[in-house]
Amino acid sequence: MELYRVPVQIVPRPGILDPQGxxxxxxxxxxxxxxxxxVRIGRFLTVDVDAxxxxxxxxxxxxxxxxxxxxxxxxxxxxEAPRVQPRGKS
Amino acid sequence: MELYRVPVQIVPRPGILDPQGxxxxxxxxxxxxxxxxxVRIGRFLTVDVDAxxxxxxxxxxxxxxxxxxxxxxxxxxxxEAPRVQPRGKS
Numbered sequence: 001m002e003l004y005r006v007p008v009q010i011v012p013r014p015g016i017l018d019p020q021g022x023x024x025x026x027x028x029x030x031x032x033x034x035x036x037x038x039v040r041i042g043r044f045l046t047v048d049v050d051a052x053x054x055x056x057x058x059x060x061x062x063x064x065x066x067x068x069x070x071x072x073x074x075x076x077x078x079x080e081a082p083r084v085q086p087r088g089k090s
Numbered sequence: 091m092e093l094y095r096v097p098v099q100i101v102p103r104p105g106i107l108d109p110q111g112x113x114x115x116x117x118x119x120x121x122x123x124x125x126x127x128x129v130r131i132g133r134f135l136t137v138d139v140d141a142x143x144x145x146x147x148x149x150x151x152x153x154x155x156x157x158x159x160x161x162x163x164x165x166x167x168x169x170e171a172p173r174v175q176p177r178g179k180s
Binding site for chain 1: 127
């Protein structure tokens with residue numbers, strides 16, 4: 001049993017309104033960043049799980065995303081490759 | 091001038107309390123995910139900018155992070171490699 005860290009990217013689905021992103025575009029332009037065209041804001045999670053293999057860790061976190069972490073109606077999620085994590089470190 | 095999409099990961103710095111992550115750990119355990127050990131919750135942004143090169147796009151978005159997008163006192167940020175983005179698509 002190893003401790004795996006699985007990074008998860010959760011983003012608003014294409015076409016879904018992202019008012020927070022639109023507000024950030026406005027703020028960036030005000031600050032002088034004229035070249036900004038669009039910003040989309042989602043969530044980035046790192047989930048640490050005990051699992052027998054990287055494949056098992058991925059499967060567990062995928063189920064977590066489907067059940068709790070992401071809202072499939074308005075969000076897409078993507079998992080990065082699990083990394084073995086030394087215990088007791090954050 | 092190309093349109094580049096630069097993904098940005100913003101995470102709470104190690105040692106910084108993450109009450110939202112702790113709440114999600116509790117919820118996952120309640121749902122039966124006994125193997126979860128820790129969850130840290132940050133933000134995932136995609137920033138679309140006009141730039142002459144991928145290097146220029148990275149530099150612009152790095153400045154945006156330092157000035158507005160991330161709070162360096164409590165957050166670390168990491169940029170992924172810019173990707174050329176077809177115009178008019180989200």
